[in-house]
Amino acid sequence: MLLHFAAPFIFVIVAAAFIALNLLISRLLQPRVPSAGKNTTYECGEIPIGSSWVQFNIRFYVITLIFVIFDVEIVFLVPWAVVFKDLGWFAFVEVVIFVFILLVGLAYAWRKGDLEWDKPETGKFARDAAPQLFEEVGTERQQTVQEVTL
Amino acid sequence: MMAVGLNHFLVLSALLFVLGLLAVLTKKNAVTVLMGIELILNAANINFIAFSRYADTDLDGQLFALFVIITAAAGAAVALAIVLNIYKQMRSVNLDEADTLAG
Amino acid sequence: MEFSHFLQINLASLPYFIPELMLVATLLALIIIDLVMKKPSSSGWLAVVALAGVLITLITVVNQYNLDSRSLFNGMLVLDHFSLFFKVLFLLAASLAILFSMASIELAGRPVGEYFTLLIALVLGMFLMAASTNLIMIYISIELVSISSFVLAAYIKRATRSSEAGLKYAIYGAFSSGLMLYGFSLLYGLTGTLDLYQLANLLSDAVAQNPLVVFLAVLFILAGFGYKIAAVPFHFWAPDVYEGAPTPMTAFFSVGPKAAGFALLIRFFVSGMSQPSLVESTVWQAIGNVNWPQLLAVISAATMTLGNLIALVQNNVKRLLAYSSIAHAGYALMGTVVLTQEGYFATLFYLVAYYLMNMGAFLVVIVFQDLIGSEKIDDYRGLGYRAPLPAVAMGLFLFSLTGLPPTVGFIGKFYLFAALIKAGEQYYWLAVVGVLNSVVSLYYYVKIMKYMFLDRPSEEKATALPVAFGMNIMLIVLMVPILLFGLYWAPLQEFTRNSIQFFTGVF
Numbered sequence: 001m002l003l004h005f006a007a008p009f010i011f012v013i014v015a016a017a018f019i020a021l022n023l024l025i026s027r028l029l030q031p032r033v034p035s036a037g038k039n040t041t042y043e044c045g046e047i048p049i050g051s052s053w054v055q056f057n058i059r060f061y062v063i064t065l066i067f068v069i070f071d072v073e074i075v076f077l078v079p080w081a082v083v084f085k086d087l088g089w090f091a092f093v094e095v096v097i098f099v100f101i102l103l104v105g106l107a108y109a110w111r112k113g114d115l116e117w118d119k120p121e122t123g124k125f126a127r128d129a130a131p132q133l134f135e136e137v138g139t140e141r142q143q144t145v146q147e148v149t150l
Numbered sequence: 151m152m153a154v155g156l157n158h159f160l161v162l163s164a165l166l167f168v169l170g171l172l173a174v175l176t177k178k179n180a181v182t183v184l185m186g187i188e189l190i191l192n193a194a195n196i197n198f199i200a201f202s203r204y205a206d207t208d209l210d211g212q213l214f215a216l217f218v219i220i221t222a223a224a225g226a227a228v229a230l231a232i233v234l235n236i237y238k239q240m241r242s243v244n245l246d247e248a249d250t251l252a253g
Numbered sequence: 254m255e256f257s258h259f260l261q262i263n264l265a266s267l268p269y270f271i272p273e274l275m276l277v278a279t280l281l282a283l284i285i286i287d288l289v290m291k292k293p294s295s296s297g298w299l300a301v302v303a304l305a306g307v308l309i310t311l312i313t314v315v316n317q318y319n320l321d322s323r324s325l326f327n328g329m330l331v332l333d334h335f336s337l338f339f340k341v342l343f344l345l346a347a348s349l350a351i352l353f354s355m356a357s358i359e360l361a362g363r364p365v366g367e368y369f370t371l372l373i374a375l376v377l378g379m380f381l382m383a384a385s386t387n388l389i390m391i392y393i394s395i396e397l398v399s400i401s402s403f404v405l406a407a408y409i410k411r412a413t414r415s416s417e418a419g420l421k422y423a424i425y426g427a428f429s430s431g432l433m434l435y436g437f438s439l440l441y442g443l444t445g446t447l448d449l450y451q452l453a454n455l456l457s458d459a460v461a462q463n464p465l466v467v468f469l470a471v472l473f474i475l476a477g478f479g480y481k482i483a484a485v486p487f488h489f490w491a492p493d494v495y496e497g498a499p500t501p502m503t504a505f506f507s508v509g510p511k512a513a514g515f516a517l518l519i520r521f522f523v524s525g526m527s528q529p530s531l532v533e534s535t536v537w538q539a540i541g542n543v544n545w546p547q548l549l550a551v552i553s554a555a556t557m558t559l560g561n562l563i564a565l566v567q568n569n570v571k572r573l574l575a576y577s578s579i580a581h582a583g584y585a586l587m588g589t590v591v592l593t594q595e596g597y598f599a600t601l602f603y604l605v606a607y608y609l610m611n612m613g614a615f616l617v618v619i620v621f622q623d624l625i626g627s628e629k630i631d632d633y634r635g636l637g638y639r640a641p642l643p644a645v646a647m648g649l650f651l652f653s654l655t656g657l658p659p660t661v662g663f664i665g666k667f668y669l670f671a672a673l674i675k676a677g678e679q680y681y682w683l684a685v686v687g688v689l690n691s692v693v694s695l696y697y698y699v700k701i702m703k704y705m706f707l708d709r710p711s712e713e714k715a716t717a718l719p720v721a722f723g724m725n726i727m728l729i730v731l732m733v734p735i736l737l738f739g740l741y742w743a744p745l746q747e748f749t750r751n752s753i754q755f756f757t758g759v760f
Binding site for chain 1: 256257260263264281284285288
Binding site: 058061065068069072073075076079 | 223224227231
């Protein structure tokens with residue numbers, strides 16, 4: 001049984017030795033002329049512009065999220081589709097209900113403006129447009145109550 | 151060559167589980183911790199599928215794995231949204247810095 | 254075809270699933286109403302719809318009481334008195350939580366469509382938790398409860414402490430459910446089944462072959478259950494979440510998901526990990542030599558001791574009540590370690606008592622939070638003079654939490670200790686720990702009372718506080734049953750005793 005591992009084991013050793021040998025040879029032969037240009041990121045010979053740590057737009061996150069949620073539902077639909085003929089109408093109705101509930105979720109995302117790339121400045125809901133106003137109303141109420149009581 | 155058997159899967163899943171545990175217990179970045187949790191969930195998934203394939207004839211285990219994938223996606227989505235919200239407020243996702251509630 | 258048989262069973266199960274379907278309908282209605290309504294002022298309507306849905310569900314649940322126990326959906330769920338008991342408890346807790354949310358100013362001016370939708374989803378998850386008999390169902394129901402509660406805890410988006418509560422809840426929750434899942438996978442590997450009743454049949458072989466693996470699996474699974482009931486050492490999230498979450502939700506988390514965790518714990522260990530004793534029909538035995546009752550006993554003792562000791566040094570009332578609720582999970586666990594009908598009855602009875610008194614205590618916290626804008630014990634100074642009714646109510650709730658007569662808390666603790674003593678000498682130590690803990694808890698409960706009644710308010714704060722009429726009504730509604738059941742508890746006792754009827758499987 002152990003012998004079965006001999007072939008991959010020898011392979012690993014040879015591979016490691018090969019890399020180590022090559023690194024050693026180049027270390028011995030190479031000329032050392034350090035310069036600042038050599039430390040920059042390689043960008044097809046051009047001088048790189050800006051940092052390579054690009055921050056992705058946060059909107060991608062919401063889109064990805066919606067995608068993931070609607071993507072994994074396929075996991076439920078595929079097994080059903082495979083045996084659709086055997087299961088018949090009852091299972092069909094079940095799946096329709098399932099998809100309907102998912103559609104309500106999609107409608108929710110749509111209505112809340114999460115499918116738009118540019119969120120409109122003045123949303124369909126006043127509270128979407130100026131949530132901080134509502135926040136202020138809440139704190140104001142709290143303050144008034146406190147003032148009344150103190 | 152030797153055929154891949156149940157034990158190989160179990161060792162793999164145990165390794166994944168321990169790696170996930172390690173990530174959860176030692177890392178401070180909330181996103182890394184969540185990745186560790188994903189490792190734990192997938193370790194369990196490998197167990198389920200391997201047992202279903204080798205030790206048992208029915209599909210219960212594979213079914214379980216499907217449900218785990220779904221709930222893990224939903225859970226990760228919610229957890230990441232909360233992490234994002236924390237980042238907006240504290241400019242950090244370090245779990246050690248989220249300590250306004252300690253007392 | 255071979256499928257048609259399963260489909261027939263599913264179809265036949267639907268009429269017994271009406272309460273859950275009602276909740277789903279309420280949930281969808283809430284989303285759709287929230288999407289269609291244009292103005293934020295519709296929030297009052299959403300609360301009314303949610304409350305109506307919960308109450309209609311309550312009626313359908315009560316209607317199920319005259320049905321026989323049965324298995325639903327090919328062994329996924331069961332309908333028995335045990336699950337119905339918990340469903341009633343969840344619905345009562347949810348309706349109070351909705352009323353608290355409407356009355357509290359913490360959520361005023363915020364969009365509440367998602368809030369109530371998630372609350373109903375949480376209740377649905379707890380329903381399934383109380384009724385599941387299959388590991389898949391257990392996992393899904395726990396996740397449904399967890400994910401909804403993460404969002405609810407973090408609901409106040411702009412408040413750092415609310416987001417932080419959500420983050421801690423989510424990370425600990427996902428971690429412990431991952432551990433539990435790994436435990437499930439080990440159990441599945443050992444027995445080849447996900448059904449609790451088959452598990453009970455096959456477990457003794459598994460224990461004989463791999464005692465260590467079974468023990469490990471039980472340990473992992475206890476991580477998941479322990480997280481839900483906030484038992485040591487999976488309690489770390491509780492104080493932070495309870496302090497940071499909106500207070501109506503804190504009240505609900507401390508009662509609803511905790512009770513659901515107990516339902517699941519009891520069901521899992523009764524149906525899956527033990528068998529009825531051959532000698533007596535009201536006693537169960539652990540299968541094999543995996544001594545999980547002893548493990549539960551240690552967890553129970555550690556939970557109440559740690560909860561009470563840390564509660565002693567708290568100066569935020571919400572946080573203090575969080576530690577006290579950890580301690581109470583320890584008390585309630587005492588009933589589950591003895592594996593007798595008496596013990597389960599005591600746990601269930603205590604959960605009802607705990608529901609009344611803890612909801613009450615948090616309601617008082619909400620009242621004072623709205624009026625003085627603080628949860629610090631220091632700011633409670635002299636509130637007994639400025640707002641007599643909430644302060645007196647707080648006194649009653651705290652007495653009940655301590656377990657002093659004539660309150661329902663006393664009766665609950667009495668049954669717990671009685672069950673322990675009856676079970677035999679090996680658990681006397683646990684009873685002693687429980688009594689000592691009750692004494693310790695008296696100190697910090699009385700501390701709140703001292704601040705409220707013995708300390709005079711400073712001169713500039715000596716005015717009376719205008720307590721809202723609705724709050725007063727709710728306080729009285731919660732005070733009455735605590736006193737009533739403290740003096741005449743026979744109806745509650747009978748109702749609870751009837752609820753210890755587990756579906757025993759079809760094999």
